[in-house]
Amino acid sequence: MSQKPGGSLRSLRRTNEEQLLALLLACGPLHRAALARRARISRTTVSTIVNDLMARGLVVQSDEEPDERHDGRARDLLSVHPRAAAVAGVNHTFDGVWVHLRDLSSHEIASRGAALDPACGPTERITAGVGILHELLDDHGLLPGQIIGAGIGVPGPIDHTTGVVGVSLPGQPWSHIHVVQEFERALGLPVAVENNTRLEAVAEARWGAGRGVRNLLYVGLSNGIAAGLILDGRLHRGAIGAAGELGHVSVSLDGPTCRCGNRGCLVLHAGIPAVLAALRPAFGEGIGLDEILVRTAAGDRAGEAVFSDVGAVVGQVLANLCNLLNPERIVVGGELSLAGGVLLEPMRAAIRRYALSLVRDVDVVPAELGIGARVGALGGAALVLGEAPDLAAALNRMTVGTTTRSGVAGLDAEEVDSGGAS
Known part of the structure; x- marks a missing residue:
């Protein structure tokens, strides 16, 4: 059955919106001409879409001064609103959990961890991590629906075709657990689950010795x-x-x-x-x-x-x-x-x-970046921030509304009630 013209136009519009958001997320502040050139979209279309994204609170005029990367004739640089949403990194080790929050401009919002009994099981570990996440959200005036992705670290090899952790070390608490399913159920948002060491690699690549x-x-x-x-x-x-x-x-x-x-x-x-x-x-x-x-x-x-x-x-x-x-x-x-x-x-x-x-x-x-659970949590946030197309799609499902007590842009009530980006 052929798609209706109206549906095709809406789909094209959504694709163009997400392409422009992905460019701003990946490249940083750009002006309209650069967006049009990189996206291969007409300047008129770019201006129309940008105006709508600004009205929704997803894009703002950047405070950054133009440099040699930018056309000196165009002073109005645009960027994704850094506090329109946030990403989380949650890292589980044998004896602890750490949660890290970053905004869309990669600035740290909050970071906190807790020690855990090595003998405790997956349910207790997940509950502890979710509890810390909600504490950080409350402390910084963020709404749960503003978290549009989480990178999760656990010990052991993870079969990405099934989402199940294999056996590696004795006493491994996550062995045979469908971690993707369990974390998505507990957090109510999209997750990417990786081995701790791989997240440490991602963190060092973005912010550490591998920059x-x-x-x-x-x-x-x-x-x-x-x-x-x-x-x-x-x-x-x-x-x-x-x-x-x-x-x-x-x-x-x-x-x-x-x-x-x-x-x-x-x-x-x-x-x-x-x-x-x-x-x-x-x-x-x-x-x-x-x-x-x-x-x-x-x-x-x-x-x-x-x-x-x-x-x-x-x-x-x-x-x-x-x-x-x-x-x-x-x-x-x-x-x-x-x-x-x-x-x-x-x-x-x-x-x-x-x-x-x-x-x-x-x-x-x-x-x-040191050692311990915090590094993997940094990597979890970095992993989500590095997936610009997926991040853009999640962000495009949001409409920023009122300002919270911390000055961070919040979601419209309709979006919060419907689960935001989940």
Whole structure:
């Protein structure tokens, strides 16, 4: 059955609106001529659509001064209203949850976390995260319908064809849970669920040590070992979303058996449990990672030797990835990265030794954003902000109405009652 002309026109209008919003989200302030040129839409059509978006409170005249990127003849730069909506990042670790809010211009609104009992289940964890989110919304005068997307981090591999978390580490609370379904039900808005380490990679790529790098390899060295791949500026997920399970690359075919069923996995040689086990003879039973890091930083030779071994074996694996993927930069995060040079220098040396000459001079740097649940929450917000077309479509379903007590633009009552962008 053919579509009615009126429906076709409405569909075209909506497509054009979302294209202009996506350009403003991705490129920052632009003037009407630039929007028309980039969208390949007539200036008259652009002006009509922009006027409507401004009347709806979604687009405003920018306060930013024109620079060399802008046509000097056109002073009226436009931008998406930064507080028309917000995005959330929610990151769940084994012992905590962190929630982060950003506006549409990427400025932080609020950030807060809470410790959790490692033994608690998914329902308790989700409830804790949702509770913190609503506290932050109340504190900053935001309405639930203004959150138009959430990036969620959980430990473990996630099958993106099913939305179910697989088994990776013992005691994994999310194993076999349909996380996309559970989080969408609890939050009432669109969600993107990723492994914690991949969200840390996204955060470092946008705001940390990977800024401006289009081909980035992030390595998280913790109890488990995983990688986040940013290829050509976008997070690489693989065929089903399982890309980056670096800890289960075998480094010794006759090595110890791993819980994954493989032998000699990297995590058995370079994860936190391996470091603790290697140093017990020198440091004694009950030694913790914090004390190991302090003693190593003070020059303890046993600690330096173990971190040197860890750096060397991880570097050898990374050399193979450099040959395969040719990253511009490698960012090393996770708790073990706090060892600093005693870990990173052997890692760099191993890459120089084992990688091809064309790629062996890759930049290897420590993460800038720190460690812990907060970094993954930052990455969750960054992930949503980076998906400009989807963000534009969600934003275009809104109409900004009254101003809340914090001065942030709110939704019309009709939109709130209907669930906003859900």
